[in-house]
Amino acid sequence: MMNVESAQDPPVQDLPAQDxxxxxxPEQRLLMLRAPSxxxxxxxxxxxxxxxxxxxxxGAHLGVxxxxxxxxxxxxxxxxxxxxxxxxxxxxxxxxxxxxxALFAPVDLAGRELLExxxxxxxxxxxxxxxxxxxxxxxxxxxxxxxLINLASAASERRAGLLDGSLALLDPMCGRGTxxxxxxxxxxxxxxxxxxxxxxxxxxAFLTTWMRTHRxxxxxxxxxxxxxxxxxxxxxxxxxxxxxxxxxxxxVQTLSLLRCDAGELARVLGRGRTDVIVTDLPYGVQHGSxxxxxxxxxxxxxxxxxxxxxxxxxxxxxxxxxAINRRTAPFDQAVAxxxxxxxxxxxxDGEFRHRVDQSIDRDVLVAVRTDHPRAAELREESERAAAxxxxxxxx
Ligand SMILES: C[S@@+](CC[C@H](N)C(=O)[O-])C[C@H]1O[C@@H](n2cnc3c(N)ncnc32)[C@H](O)[C@@H]1O
Numbered sequence: 001m002m003n004v005e006s007a008q009d010p011p012v013q014d015l016p017a018q019d020x021x022x023x024x025x026p027e028q029r030l031l032m033l034r035a036p037s038x039x040x041x042x043x044x045x046x047x048x049x050x051x052x053x054x055x056x057x058x059g060a061h062l063g064v065x066x067x068x069x070x071x072x073x074x075x076x077x078x079x080x081x082x083x084x085x086x087x088x089x090x091x092x093x094x095x096x097x098x099x100x101x102a103l104f105a106p107v108d109l110a111g112r113e114l115l116e117x118x119x120x121x122x123x124x125x126x127x128x129x130x131x132x133x134x135x136x137x138x139x140x141x142x143x144x145x146x147x148l149i150n151l152a153s154a155a156s157e158r159r160a161g162l163l164d165g166s167l168a169l170l171d172p173m174c175g176r177g178t179x180x181x182x183x184x185x186x187x188x189x190x191x192x193x194x195x196x197x198x199x200x201x202x203x204x205a206f207l208t209t210w211m212r213t214h215r216x217x218x219x220x221x222x223x224x225x226x227x228x229x230x231x232x233x234x235x236x237x238x239x240x241x242x243x244x245x246x247x248x249x250x251x252v253q254t255l256s257l258l259r260c261d262a263g264e265l266a267r268v269l270g271r272g273r274t275d276v277i278v279t280d281l282p283y284g285v286q287h288g289s290x291x292x293x294x295x296x297x298x299x300x301x302x303x304x305x306x307x308x309x310x311x312x313x314x315x316x317x318x319x320x321x322x323a324i325n326r327r328t329a330p331f332d333q334a335v336a337x338x339x340x341x342x343x344x345x346x347x348x349d350g351e352f353r354h355r356v357d358q359s360i361d362r363d364v365l366v367a368v369r370t371d372h373p374r375a376a377e378l379r380e381e382s383e384r385a386a387a388x389x390x391x392x393x394x395x
Contacts, residue, residue, distance in 0.1 A: 026084070030118065037143065055068050058081060066083035078104075096162065102120070105118050131185060140178045148323060149179065151364060165186070169278060172310060174192030174194050178280075179278050180257070184253060191258070195259070207238065235257065272312070321365070331350070343368065344368055352364035
């Protein structure tokens with residue numbers, strides 16, 4: 001549960017070693033088949049986006065350089081992933097990639113390359129209908145949402161928490177909860193906020209029905225969101241476990257859904273306790289953005305207003321992944337707003353750019369606090385990755 005807190009940032013803790021690199025490990029090669037919906041959603045950008053996600057995410061989690069390239073086999077595009085890391089760890093991280101559908105390992109049989117199926121790791125605690133059932137205009141695509149979570153986690157020093165359920169995730173403009181549902185599937189205990197009552201009520205109603213339909217062990221409560229005696233909005237808190245056995249084993253997750261302005265969150269949540277902030281920012285196209293007295297209708301103005309608050313909430317070694325519409329929030333201007341608020345942007349202009357429709361030209365800002373222990377290194381890595389041409393090889 002969240003309390004109003006005014007404590008200073010908690011210290012950056014020593015973490016269990018995550019670097020899995022070992023001298024002399026043989027190179028592992030995996031071929032990943034991407035879900036066909038990835039092609040439909042991102043059209044031409046789907047392969048480059050998957051490559052960049054794979055290199056960043058596998059490289060960060062495994063602690064070794066991993067290269068990704070598109071390889072066509074029997075007329076079907078695969079993503080070839082190469083790195084000197086233990087096979088199990090590589091499979092586990094690859095299984096979290098947003099478009100992962102199937103994995104194969106190439107096997108040499110008397111000079112002929114055959115593909116051996118490799119089971120994807122079971123990284124999701126709940127079935128996919130949690131992410132896909134709710135449909136509405138303005139919903140963020142689920143695969144793209146998974147990509148945002150992966151990019152933010154990769155830049156956070158507590159990225160291992162994505163795999164063990166301990167990563168603290170906040171979507172401060174969560175709409176009807178696509179990020180929260182993905183986070184729940186991954187076993188996390190997310191926090192979401194949205195100022196819109198219809199969105200809040202719709203996600204609360206959906207989740208309540210979903211928990212009942214799936215016979216999860218759960219409790220939930222809707223209450224007023226008050227701080228210092230002032231009502232800011234409302235909140236919905238749920239606690240859930242897959243079943244009794246999971247509950248006994250302590251595999252209990254929580255969800256907090258707040259109905260309030262994203263600029264008020266520092267008054268509700270603890271400072272420096274969030275590992276990753278992941279959000280699809282208002283596009284400034286259909287709904288505009290809500291703010292006090294609806295003053296900030298421009299996405300850039302909204303960003304400037306909320307960023308100082310998000311900086312307070314984010315751990316020093318945490319990271320953010322924000323989706324922007326370049327038509328209403330040009331990349332360089334968004335980067336400048338981030339810099340003004342004390343963030344370093346660690347994704348390059350156009351690195352994750354893709355067209356959604358006529359009015360939405362989407363890109364991703366991955367950003368860390370300027371005092372993040374690896375801010376400079378992440379920035380350099382991103383510049384190097386953006387300068388590298390995406391490799392594509394023939395059969
Ligand atoms: C692009 S939508 C997010 C969609 C969401 N990812 C989903 O799949 O449902 C942006 C959201 O930001 C919310 N929003 C805009 N301004 C806000 C503010 N100042 N505080 C909190 N939420 C805000 C809107 O209500 C909208 O739901």
